[in-house]
Amino acid sequence: MTAGLDPHVVAPARLTLMTALTAVSEVEFSILRARLEVSDSVLSKHISALADAGYVRVRKGVLAGRRTTWITLTSTGRKALRDHVAALRRLIDLVD
Amino acid sequence: MLSNMESAPDRPTAAAASAALTDAEASRAAVARGLFLPSWFLPSLGAAIAVQIATAAVGLAGAEPWLVVLGLGVFAAAAGVQLARFRRLNGVWLGGLASRVVLGTGMAASASYALALGAAIWAAYAAQWGLTAACAVAGGAAYAVSGARWLSAYRAEPAVHSRGESAVWLALLGMAGLLGLALLVLNR
Numbered sequence: 124m125t126a127g128l129d130p131h132v133v134a135p136a137r138l139t140l141m142t143a144l145t146a147v148s149e150v151e152f153s154i155l156r157a158r159l160e161v162s163d164s165v166l167s168k169h170i171s172a173l174a175d176a177g178y179v180r181v182r183k184g185v186l187a188g189r190r191t192t193w194i195t196l197t198s199t200g201r202k203a204l205r206d207h208v209a210a211l212r213r214l215i216d217l218v219d
Numbered sequence: 220m221l222s223n224m225e226s227a228p229d230r231p232t233a234a235a236a237s238a239a240l241t242d243a244e245a246s247r248a249a250v251a252r253g254l255f256l257p258s259w260f261l262p263s264l265g266a267a268i269a270v271q272i273a274t275a276a277v278g279l280a281g282a283e284p285w286l287v288v289l290g291l292g293v294f295a296a297a298a299g300v301q302l303a304r305f306r307r308l309n310g311v312w313l314g315g316l317a318s319r320v321v322l323g324t325g326m327a328a329s330a331s332y333a334l335a336l337g338a339a340i341w342a343a344y345a346a347q348w349g350l351t352a353a354c355a356v357a358g359g360a361a362y363a364v365s366g367a368r369w370l371s372a373y374r375a376e377p378a379v380h381s382r383g384e385s386a387v388w389l390a391l392l393g394m395a396g397l398l399g400l401a402l403l404v405l406n407r
Contacts, residue, residue, distance in 0.1 A: 128230070128231075133231070135231075135235075135238075135239040135242060135243075138239050138240075138242075138243045139239075139242055139243045139246045140246075141243075142243035142244065142246055142247045142378075143243075143246040143247050143249070143250045145247060145377070145378040145381065146247045146248075146250040146251045146377035146378060146381050147250060147254075147311040147312065147313055147377075147381055148311075148312045148313055148314040148315075148381060148382060148383070149311065149312040150250070150310065150311045150312075151310035151311065153310065154253075154309070154310035154311060155250075158246065158249050158250050158253055159246055159249075186306070186307060186310065187307050191310075193312075208240065208243075211231070211236040211239065211240055212240075214230075214231070214233055214236050215233045215236050215237050215240075217233065218233035
């Protein structure tokens with residue numbers, strides 16, 4: 124593994140998910156699924172893995188009378204993402 | 220978007236890294252582009268601020284503290300309703316919108332608000348009621364315009380503008396504002 128690359132974020136899907144989360148403070152699961160054009164199961168799998176790593180926080184709530192799941196990028200996740208993106212940029216610069 | 224990228228080698232190639240970053244930034248832009256303000260969001264906030272400025276000025280000049288409280292109540296109700304509508308419409312919570320646009324902690328909103336409130340209070344003490352109203356309307360309009368400017372900045376750089384101030388900082392600011400108004404009322 125290249126120095127600085129985070130094993131929890133190295134899959135492009137995780138990078139995409141975490142980067143999307145930086146655009147908001149908290150997002151409802153179904154909205155995130157629609158924006159990322161992904162199935163429930165794929166998104167759930169990635170969110171569970173990132174939650175286990177402490178990179179995202181998941182909470183249950185209610186919106187307009189229906190039960191919902193809300194996702195937040197934690198400060199740990201934000202730092203991990205920043206470090207991972209910096210490592211990717213270094214990798215690109217090495218070739219350029 | 221995600222389903223095609225579930226696995227990756229431990230060390231991506233430069234091309235793969237570049238493609239991954241491009242896709243990630245596109246996903247963030249898509250989330251930001253997909254957010255919309257509910258109808259009358261900014262005009263209602265501007266109107267509520269205008270009412271709050273006018274009632275604060277008249278309440279202070281006329282030693283009618285209930286007017287000051289009424290104006291704060293109108294603004295709090297408008298802010299709460301609009302934030303709830305935004306959350307219901309978009310399915311997101313956006314801290315930057317809540318603090319910079321609704322609570323006016325952005326530089327343009329806070330500066331224009333302070334200027335309009337100060338001028339309105341001065342005009343009210345001078346019994347210049349037309350000028351008081353004009354200052355209140357100008358303050359409300361500037362508040363709404365600064366909110367629209369924040370939205371443009373957010374859409375251009377969502378990661379930079381998505382987060383608002385911490386709850387502790389907002390609580391301190393709120394208490395300082397209430398304390399300032401209370402002192403003005405008591406010293407009247």
